[in-house]
Amino acid sequence: LFDALDDQPLDAMLTLLRQLRSDPRDGKIDLGIGVYGDEKGRTPVMQAVRQAERIVAEAQTTKAYVAAEGDARFVSLLAPIVLGAARAADDRYCGMQTPGGTGALRLAAELIARANPDARIWVGTPSWVNHYGLMRSAGLTVLEHPFFDQATQTILFDEMMSALETARTGDVLLLHACCHNPTGAGFTTDQWRAIADLCARKGLLPLVDIAYQGLGHGLEEDAANMRALLDIVPEALITASCSKNFGLYRERLGALWIRGSHAQAALRARATCMKVGRSMWSMPPDHGASVVRTILESPELTASWQAELTTMRARLNAMRAELARAVPQLASVAQQTGMFALLPLSREAVTELRVRDGIYMIENGRMNIAGLTSENLPRFAAALAPSLSK
Numbered sequence: 001l002f003d004a005l006d007d008q009p010l011d012a013m014l015t016l017l018r019q020l021r022s023d024p025r026d027g028k029i030d031l032g033i034g035v036y037g038d039e040k041g042r043t044p045v046m047q048a049v050r051q052a053e054r055i056v057a058e059a060q061t062t063k064a065y066v067a068a069e070g071d072a073r074f075v076s077l078l079a080p081i082v083l084g085a086a087r088a089a090d091d092r093y094c095g096m097q098t099p100g101g102t103g104a105l106r107l108a109a110e111l112i113a114r115a116n117p118d119a120r121i122w123v124g125t126p127s128w129v130n131h132y133g134l135m136r137s138a139g140l141t142v143l144e145h146p147f148f149d150q151a152t153q154t155i156l157f158d159e160m161m162s163a164l165e166t167a168r169t170g171d172v173l174l175l176h177a178c179c180h181n182p183t184g185a186g187f188t189t190d191q192w193r194a195i196a197d198l199c200a201r202k203g204l205l206p207l208v209d210i211a212y213q214g215l216g217h218g219l220e221e222d223a224a225n226m227r228a229l230l231d232i233v234p235e236a237l238i239t240a241s242c243s244k245n246f247g248l249y250r251e252r253l254g255a256l257w258i259r260g261s262h263a264q265a266a267l268r269a270r271a272t273c274m275k276v277g278r279s280m281w282s283m284p285p286d287h288g289a290s291v292v293r294t295i296l297e298s299p300e301l302t303a304s305w306q307a308e309l310t311t312m313r314a315r316l317n318a319m320r321a322e323l324a325r326a327v328p329q330l331a332s333v334a335q336q337t338g339m340f341a342l343l344p345l346s347r348e349a350v351t352e353l354r355v356r357d358g359i360y361m362i363e364n365g366r367m368n369i370a371g372l373t374s375e376n377l378p379r380f381a382a383a384l385a386p387s388l389s390k
């Protein structure tokens with residue numbers, strides 16, 4: 001039976017991870033998969049997470065199932081952080097826990113496919129490599145619109161808006177709330193407003209992916225434009241991840257909110273998602289949700305989490321500034337936010353950096369800023385500079 005299957009190459013991210021792990025050289029620089037690294041190159045368990053894990057281990061009396069919607073208390077505590085207090089209290093928003101932000105995206109895509117089998121989703125070029133496959137797996141047609149020019153490091157806003165003028169009512173528009181993956185580039189508040197108006201005018205459904213909240217300008221700041229859009233459109237989907245801002249990558253923790261035009265519609269959409277989830281993973285895993293719930297129930301642990309997140313953000317921004325100083329052609333990197341930058345490098349140059357210098361980046365030129373340290377940055381900058389002019 002299995003002989004009938006085609007070979008399935010790993011995606012660019014997973015291929016790179018495998019190459020990195022099998023490279024025996026000392027001094028490799030890992031700028032690949034999007035995981036935060038500190039000044040020593042470690043990905044620490046956050047202090048608040050450690051403490052919450054102790055509390056959870058002591059207090060937990062059972063491993064019985066939680067629920068198809070996951071831990072409802074976790075969802076209601078995370079809602080004001082993501083959506084803001086007013087929307088979190090608005091019954092047109094209905095949320096559920098998901099296995100990672102990826103689980104939220106897949107559920108959102110399945111929901112769209114069930115609500116409108118003809119729906120098409122517009123995704124900017126470039127976007128997170130997994131966005132395309134995730135949407136297609138649910139049967140959605142993916143249409144790409146221009147988003148970013150890698151050579152000039154600029155957002156192609158006019159081109160994007162022209163492409164979206166051809167969208168059909170009922171189409172979906174995928175947006176990154178902040179810290180765009182892979183480019184780090186973000187719309188201005190005016191541009192967000194124009195996108196929101198376009199969605200409302202043409203009847204497009206925004207699907208907003210917020211996977212890096214707190215790693216750009218701050219928890220509130222990173223959500224502000226998304227929240228303003230939510231106040232303009234009648235319906236929306238919001239997918240959140242706790243992988244990066246709580247450092248809970250392997251625990252697979254995320255959430256999906258449905259914003260309906262009225263409460264009943266949002267509830268019905270969530271029931272559809274729970275039914276889909278039931279046939280994929282039955283119920284989401286609990287550990288990460290218990291940990292985040294425990295943090296958010298405690299003012300002390302919440303303060304500790306936010307302080308550590310602030311330190312992480314400051315480090316990312318410091319590395320951006322240092323890279324821009326060391327490589328003047330990359331001045332724009334200092335204006336961008338979050339974990340990633342999409343460098344103007346050819347695929348050959350990326351391969352050369354990996355093979356010759358042990359510097360690992362995604363083949364499209366995406367680098368993880370969090371892989372830089374004050375120690376490895378000068379070597380990276382020196383290796384990079386000649387490739388930029390090629």
Ligand code: LMR
Nearest residue numbers: 013032033034035128181
């Ligand atoms: C990334 O973009 O590197 C992360 O979101 C990890 C992943 O699964 O791709």
